Amino acid sequence: MAGNFIRVRCEDCENEQVLFGKAANTVDCAVCGSTLATPTGGEADVHVEVVETVEAR
Incomplete structure (x- = not known):
């Protein structure tokens, strides 16, 4: 399975979270x-x- 894991920052609370770039489900903070x-x-x-x-x- 090819894909990237990315670190993102929530705009509402500034929390950083790692998610899969090809997420199959909605990702919530x-x-x-x-x-x-x-x-x-x-x-x-x-x-x-x-x-x-x-x-x-």
Whole structure:
């Protein structure tokens, strides 16, 4: 499975979280619950700032 893990920063609470770039489910912030990314069938649609790519495969 090819894909990237990315570190994102929530715009509401500034929490940083790592998620899979091809997320199959909606990803919510673990702290405040706002939506960080939604699935599109390929690369996830990331709604917040991407801080870094953690691992590229």
